[in-house]
Amino acid sequence: MIRVVLPAHLRTLAGVGLEVELEINGLATQRSLIDALESRLxxxxxxxxxxxxxxxxxxxxxxxxxxxLSHESPDAPLPTAVVTGAEPFFVIGAMAGG
Amino acid sequence: MSGVRVLVGTRKGAFVLTSDGKREVWDIKGPFFGGWEIYHVKGSPVDRNRIFASQSTGWFGQLIQRSDDGGTTWEPVGNQFQYEGVPGTHQWYDGTPHPWEFARVWHLEPSLNDPDTILAGVEDAGIFSSTDGGENWRELAGLRGHDSGQSWQPGAGGMCLHTIIVDPTDPNRVFVAISAAGVFRTDDGGVTWHPKNRGLVSGSIPDEDAEVGHCVHHLAIHPSRPQVLYMQKHWDVMRTDDAGESWQEVSGNLPTDFGFAIDVHAHEPETVYVVPIKSDSEHFPPDGKLRVYRSRTGGNEWEPLTEGLPQRNCYVNVLRDAMAVDSMDDCGIYFGTTGGQVYASANSGDSWAPIVRDLPAVLSVEVQTLP
Incomplete structure (x- = not known):
């Protein structure tokens, strides 16, 4: 089980709490994680x-x-601690004015 | 008519302002979508409970929201705006080719006849159509594919298609305006498009009366006379009496003919409103006085409307989609400012009062007249 932490605006948009828990079949990568997240929400x-x-x-x-991990390949394996759920995967809105 | 609903898009959310026919006491709801830029909010003329909103940020991209209960609750609908085919290039600021890239939806234009049909004007300039209430979007690619498309350049605000006007007597005839390409018209429902800029003169382009390349800021029409359009250009206020075949300048005695917003009185096709702005670099009213100018002669002769508007130390802007009129018997005029004020006049502009003073910068104002 992978834990994903979304930024506030996306939590509001999706109507979810701080963390979203995902099950990923096969290799856990950024791409498969976002695929699973978009499929769920x-x-x-x-x-x-x-x-x-x-x-x-x-x-x-x-x-x-x-x-x-932003500049990692989207197909690179996620860290083991993320895959096991020991550490969350953070989606962050970059510091960029506004 | 029971009242009005003013739909306000701002830099940091949307607001819905409602009042009865007197338009003196207002109920203010919002922010909806707090923290997101709301470039435009507009209701369906067919179903007044159906409202669409363009919601975006530089972080998380574009969403389209739809309400079916008059703006009380909202649901996201489709947000895939994919250009048809290989997008190709337009000119960048430095004159080099630049790939067409979708940035955001500037303007939403619900159909006059069908609550499920809506047009969207986007940056980089293109027009999309949905026939299922905003769930799915298809580009009307003939516009971007016009022979001149590769030569279009962005204005300071980006290369945006910001104005869409559907001829109320012929749904196949649509006018759009692009900064900085100019006006285009289709007569076949969006398959083919033709530039309609004859008579425009722009000193800031190499060929000042070129067929395309003009920075048209906004267009306005009165539904009873679809051949007549008014234009606020980068500089110059213009008018056409032949559906864009030729334009004449009607700036007349305006203190400056730079500006963004323009609109037409609901019951008087020759009564036009603009908000003169000092210059292309000084985006605030001349002399610190916020003045709406009204012409009752279809242009050329303008009178300042100042009662209730700040007449000193006012340095706000009024953006292109931030003025609207209702269709109450005594026509109401509304506009929003980059300082967060939304002003209303319930007497055709003779006097004004703020509905609300401290919103985020106002990007758009639309109004629905409620049955």
Whole structure:
């Protein structure tokens, strides 16, 4: 079970609490995690990654285990601590004005 | 008519302001979608309980929200705006080719006849249509595919399609305005589009009377005379009497003919409103005086309307979609400012009062006249 922490605006949009718990079949990667998240909460489609290119939005960051994973390949395996649920996977709105 | 519902989009959320026919006491609800930019909120003329909102941020992209109960509750609908085919390029600010990239929805135009049909004007400039209440969107790609498309350049606010006007007598005829390409018209429901900019003169482009390349800020029409359109251009207030085939300047005695907003009185097709702004770099009223100018002659002769508006130390802007009129017997005029005020006049502009003074910067104002 993977724990995902969403930023406040997306929690409000999706009507969920601080953490969303996901089960991922197969290799756990950023891509499969977001696939599972969007499947569970379709309203988030297009908010974390572009709905056409599927690229991470420029002002969205992925953090876990005190590391910035934003620039990792979307197909790279997630850290073991995230996969086991020991550490959450953070979706963050970047510090960028506004 | 029982009252009005004013729909306000701001930098940080949407607000719904309602009042009875007197338009003196207001109920203010919001913010809806707090923290998100709401570029436009507009209701269906067919079903007044159905309202659409364009919700976006630089962080999380674009959403379209729909209400079916007059703005009390909302649900997200479709947000996939995919350009048809290979998007190609337009000109960037430096003149180099730049790929067409979807940024946001600037304007939503619900159908005059069908509550499920709606058009959306987007940045980078394009027009999309939905026939299922906003769930799915399809580009009317003939516009972007016009021969001139590769030459279009963004204005300072981006390359946005910000104005959509459907001819009330012919749903196949649609006018759009793009910054900074100009006016285009379709007569076949969006399959083919033609520039309609003859008569526009823009000193800031190399060929000042070019067929395309003009920074048109907004258009307005009176439903009884679909051949007549009014335009607030970057500079110049313009008018056409032949559905855009030719334009004439009607700036007349305005203190400055720069501005963004323009609208037409609900019952007097020759009565037009603008808010003059000092210049293209000084986006505030001349002399610190917020003045709406009214022409009762279809342009050229303008009178300042000042009663109830700040006449000193006022340095706000009124953006292109931030003025609207109701259709009560005594026509109401509404506009919002970048300072967060929404002003209303219940007497065709003779006097004004703020409905609310301290909202986030106002991006758009629309009004529904309730049965």
């Amino acid at each position: 379709p309203v988030l489609q297009g908010t974390i990654r572009d709905p056409v290119s599927l690229k991470r939005r420029a002002f969205v960051r992925f953090f876990a285990c005190e590391q910035d």
